[in-house]
Amino acid sequence: MPTVTIKDVARESGVNISTVSRALSGAYGVHGKTRERVLAAAAKLKYRPNRVARAMVTGRSHTLALIISDIRNPFFAELARGAEDAARAGGCDLVLCNSDLDAEKQMDYVQSLLEKRVDGIMMNSVAELSAAQQSQLASCGVPIVLLNRGGSARAFSTVTVDNRAGGQLAAQYLIQLGHRRVAHLTGPRRHGNMTDRALGFVSAMKAARPAGQVTVIHGQNSFSGGYEMARRLFRDNPRVTAVFTANDAMAFGALRAAMEAGRSVPGDVSLIGFDNVELATVVHPPLTTIHQPKYEIGQAAVSMLLRHVRAEGRPVPERLVLGVELIERQSCRRLKE
Amino acid sequence: MPTVTIKDVARESGVNISTVSRALSGAYGVHGKTRERVLAAAAKLKYRPNRVARAMVTGRSHTLALIISDIRNPFFAELARGAEDAARAGGCDLVLCNSDLDAEKQMDYVQSLLEKRVDGIMMNSVAELSAAQQSQLASCGVPIVLLNRGGSARAFSTVTVDNRAGGQLAAQYLIQLGHRRVAHLTGPRRHGNMTDRALGFVSAMKAARPAGQVTVIHGQNSFSGGYEMARRLFRDNPRVTAVFTANDAMAFGALRAAMEAGRSVPGDVSLIGFDNVELATVVHPPLTTIHQPKYEIGQAAVSMLLRHVRAEGRPVPERLVLGVELIERQSCRRLKE
DNA sequence: CTGAAAGCGCTAACAG
DNA sequence: CTGTTAGCGCTTTCAG
Numbered sequence: 221m222p223t224v225t226i227k228d229v230a231r232e233s234g235v236n237i238s239t240v241s242r243a244l245s246g247a248y249g250v251h252g253k254t255r256e257r258v259l260a261a262a263a264k265l266k267y268r269p270n271r272v273a274r275a276m277v278t279g280r281s282h283t284l285a286l287i288i289s290d291i292r293n294p295f296f297a298e299l300a301r302g303a304e305d306a307a308r309a310g311g312c313d314l315v316l317c318n319s320d321l322d323a324e325k326q327m328d329y330v331q332s333l334l335e336k337r338v339d340g341i342m343m344n345s346v347a348e349l350s351a352a353q354q355s356q357l358a359s360c361g362v363p364i365v366l367l368n369r370g371g372s373a374r375a376f377s378t379v380t381v382d383n384r385a386g387g388q389l390a391a392q393y394l395i396q397l398g399h400r401r402v403a404h405l406t407g408p409r410r411h412g413n414m415t416d417r418a419l420g421f422v423s424a425m426k427a428a429r430p431a432g433q434v435t436v437i438h439g440q441n442s443f444s445g446g447y448e449m450a451r452r453l454f455r456d457n458p459r460v461t462a463v464f465t466a467n468d469a470m471a472f473g474a475l476r477a478a479m480e481a482g483r484s485v486p487g488d489v490s491l492i493g494f495d496n497v498e499l500a501t502v503v504h505p506p507l508t509t510i511h512q513p514k515y516e517i518g519q520a521a522v523s524m525l526l527r528h529v530r531a532e533g534r535p536v537p538e539r540l541v542l543g544v545e546l547i548e549r550q551s552c553r554r555l556k557e
Numbered sequence: 558m559p560t561v562t563i564k565d566v567a568r569e570s571g572v573n574i575s576t577v578s579r580a581l582s583g584a585y586g587v588h589g590k591t592r593e594r595v596l597a598a599a600a601k602l603k604y605r606p607n608r609v610a611r612a613m614v615t616g617r618s619h620t621l622a623l624i625i626s627d628i629r630n631p632f633f634a635e636l637a638r639g640a641e642d643a644a645r646a647g648g649c650d651l652v653l654c655n656s657d658l659d660a661e662k663q664m665d666y667v668q669s670l671l672e673k674r675v676d677g678i679m680m681n682s683v684a685e686l687s688a689a690q691q692s693q694l695a696s697c698g699v700p701i702v703l704l705n706r707g708g709s710a711r712a713f714s715t716v717t718v719d720n721r722a723g724g725q726l727a728a729q730y731l732i733q734l735g736h737r738r739v740a741h742l743t744g745p746r747r748h749g750n751m752t753d754r755a756l757g758f759v760s761a762m763k764a765a766r767p768a769g770q771v772t773v774i775h776g777q778n779s780f781s782g783g784y785e786m787a788r789r790l791f792r793d794n795p796r797v798t799a800v801f802t803a804n805d806a807m808a809f810g811a812l813r814a815a816m817e818a819g820r821s822v823p824g825d826v827s828l829i830g831f832d833n834v835e836l837a838t839v840v841h842p843p844l845t846t847i848h849q850p851k852y853e854i855g856q857a858a859v860s861m862l863l864r865h866v867r868a869e870g871r872p873v874p875e876r877l878v879l880g881v882e883l884i885e886r887q888s889c890r891r892l893k894e
Numbered sequence: 895c896t897g898a899a900a901g902c903g904c905t906a907a908c909a910g
Numbered sequence: 911c912t913g914t915t916a917g918c919g920c921t922t923t924c925a926g
Contacts, residue, residue, distance in 0.1 A: 223698070223919095225918095225919055225920085226919065226920065227919080235896075235897085236896065236897045236898075237897090237919090237920080237921095238896075238897065238898080238899095238920095238921080238922080239895085239896055239897075241920065241921060241922085242895095242896085242921090245921085249895060249896085250895065250896080251895060251896085254895080254896080268668075268671060268672050269672055269919085269920080270613075270672065270674060270918085270919050270920070271672045271673045271674070271920095272609050272612050272613050272618060272673065272674050272918095272919085272920095273613055273902090273918070273919035273920040273921090274919080274920055274921075275609050275902095275920095276607075276609050276610055276613055276902050276903070276904090276918090276919080276920075276921095277901080277902050277919085277920055277921045277922080278902090278920085278921070279902080281609060282673075283652070283673075290638065291628065291634050291637055291638050291641070292631070292634045292635055292638050292835075294629070294631065294634070297628050297629045297631070297634045298629055300628055300653065301627065301628050301629050301655060304628070304653055304654070304655055305655070308654075313652045313654075313669070313670075313673065314652060314653055315620070315650045315651060315652045315653070316637065316641055316651055316652070316653040317641070317645075317650075318638060318641055318642070331605070332650070333650075334605060335605050335606055335607065335608045336608045336609065336619075336620075336650065337607060337608065337609050361560070443835055443836075443839075472836060472839045473839075475839055476838060476839050479839075498629075498780055499780075499809060499836050499840075501813060502780075502809045502810075502812055502813050502816075502840050503836075503839055503840055503841065504840065504841025504842075505841075560903095562902095562903055562904085563903065563904065564903080572912075572913085573912065573913045573914080574903090574904080574905095574913095575904095575905075575906080575912075575913065575914080575915095576911085576912055576913075578904065578905060578906090579905095579911095579912085582905085587911065587912080588911060588912085591911080591912080606903085606904080607902085607903050607904070608904095609902095609903085609904095610902070610903035610904045610905090610918090611903080611904055611905075612904095612918095613902090613903085613904075613905095613918050613919070613920090614903085614904055614905045614906080614917080614918050615904085615905070615906095615918090616918080895926105896925100896926085897924105897925085897926080898923105898924085898925080898926095899922100899923090899924085899925100900921105900922085900923085900924100901920100901921095901922090901923105902918105902919105902920090902921090903918105904917105904918090905916100905917095905918090906915100906916090906917095907914105907915090907916085907917105908913105908914085908915080908916100909912100909913085909914075909915095910911105910912085910913080910914090
């Protein structure tokens with residue numbers, strides 16, 4: 221309780237505080253004997269270095285931040301776990317921020333994190349950032365890696381999956397099963413990753429022979445968002461034979477809506493999701509979906525970030541794009557002609 | 558980029574740094590005019606206070622930590638969200654730690670967090686802590702609130718739900734449906750909360766007329782843990798008519814195992830979970846479960862923690878226990894005599 | 895190899 | 911109301 225500092229250790233071991241500092245940091249330039257004495261004293265006193273003091277002088281806080289929309293989305297939970305494991309392995313703590321896809325909240329977080337001198341920030345930035353925001357972020361002094369493509373300016377490092385290819389995969393699968401009148405349930409407009417998914421899906425669908433018709437609906441990218449959109453869809457647009465949701469959470473919501481509307485999946489309508497969260501195997505029917513490597517995204521993001529942190533100076537933006545794949549389960553069926 | 562400090566603001570506005578400090582912290586004792594000048598200078602220079610410097614002198618880092626077993630468990634994700642929202646509302650950051658129910662990893666985290674001078678820690682401590690660990694934690698100098706009952710020593714503040722009552726609720730429900738040969742799938746031995754759930758369940762089951770027989774199986778408290786245990790159970794103990802899992806994730810695993818084993822739920826076996834995570838409504842069949850207020854637990858934990866932090870001195874341990882309730886859906890059925 | 899001293903950026907008495 | 915002066919606990923030159 222009576223906080224013991226490096227001074228106490230110095231007194232106890234009869235050396236100067238700078239010697240203690242060196243001995244403790246395992247640096248060279250300290251006699252074996254002295255070092256042992258210091259270590260013993262530190263142990264005896266139960267000395268615990270004060271990392272905020274250290275951070276102040278070194279300028280490195282050994283803290284990383286992860287700004288996501290909502291940790292309750294299993295996709296982000298998995299990603300966060302990958303990030304936390306990697307951060308810990310790299311000697312850093314991870315502070316978690318939920319932005320709810322709210323641009324203002326997101327910038328507030330960044331501001332606050334900068335004041336706290338975090339060493340780096342990972343974020344799935346809301347929509348495309350305004351030019352002002354972009355430059356503000358780019359020149360904020362700490363490395364940032366985006367979890368989505370970084371808008372027009374190539375100023376940011378990013379780690380993403382190939383969202384566009386994912387959308388195409390979903391479309392091609394549905395096309396091949398004979399679906400042409402389909403819907404795509406997605407998140408808010410200008411949500412980076414989801415926009416790409418939609419792009420890939422719609423373009424592939426249009427390119428089919430005969431061409432498909434796709435209704436795109438925007439809403440909340442959550443369970444309840446999916447539920448709401450699907451409810452409206454089934455009511456207003458009952459002739460749709462398949463729906464592709466921009467994530468699994470929305471697919472679960474759609475599943476729920478289908479159940480309540482008395483529409484069988486895949487009997488009456490086929491459903492395909494995106495993410496491949498663990499629970500996709502246990503819903504009924506098991507959900508066909510596009511798999512993305514969630515844990516690995518988090519991991520890769522921190523290792524890229526850590527590399528930038530250690531590199532000093534303004535880092536050269538890097539971009540890593542990971543692959544996706546179609547996981548076929550039982551929520552889609554072939555359309556009889 | 559060329560970090561602007563309070564000194565720069567002082568120079569720019571022609572006053573002393575302490576005046577800047579006062580003006581910025583909104584404290585009294587500074588002339589309106591002067592204050593405006595300072596604020597203007599700060600804005601012009603885009604001054605951002607260095608919170609680690611501030612933390613060093615004030616001794617408050619405005620950082621809270623949450624140590625849980627795994628954020629991928631939707632229960633913890635929801636809890637973490639409640640905690641983060643409350644922390645943010647209280648002006649604090651939240652660092653996330655995944656301990657995997659590993660006692661050593663958990664103590665490592667605590668150690669590291671203490672060095673970082675977090676203001677408080679929330680943790681769902683693994684099992685009962687050893688006496689040594691308990692006293693180490695109790696006297697570590699920062700407030701701790703446990704997310705489970707705190708072992709024998711009443712030295713810790715806790716926020717929990719009434720796990721025992723939850724177990725009883727599950728048992729009574731099953732009893733009333735006529736089940737007497739049941740199983741309970743739970744987590745590792747000595748997991749605080751789950752132990753209480755088991756206690757309540759088993760005792761209520763035994764107290765039934767005629768008394769029930771309950772097989773208790775310990776394993777990993779995860780989707781795959783539930784899956785494994787259920788697989789073994791269905792193979793070795795096929796006459797069981799109902800199973801109660803200590804959380805929903807395990808119930809989902811059990812559902813999966815049942816599906817693969819060709820056993821219908823609730824046709825062949827009834828299933829009841831614990832947590833009431835969002836997805837419990839969308840699995841097939843919708844899961845009957847014991848609801849606990851996850852978000853509120855996280856929220857309550859930080860507000861208790863913040864209260865302790867602000868109270869200074871060794872806080873008086875408080876204990877908050879929240880209620881649970883049975884949510885009846887479609888995974889259990891009445892046993893025909 | 896070790897000690898002395900100068901800060902990191904900020905707050906908090908203590909004087910004016 | 912404002913300026914001076916000490917530090918917070920640690921790292922890091924710079925001299926021995």
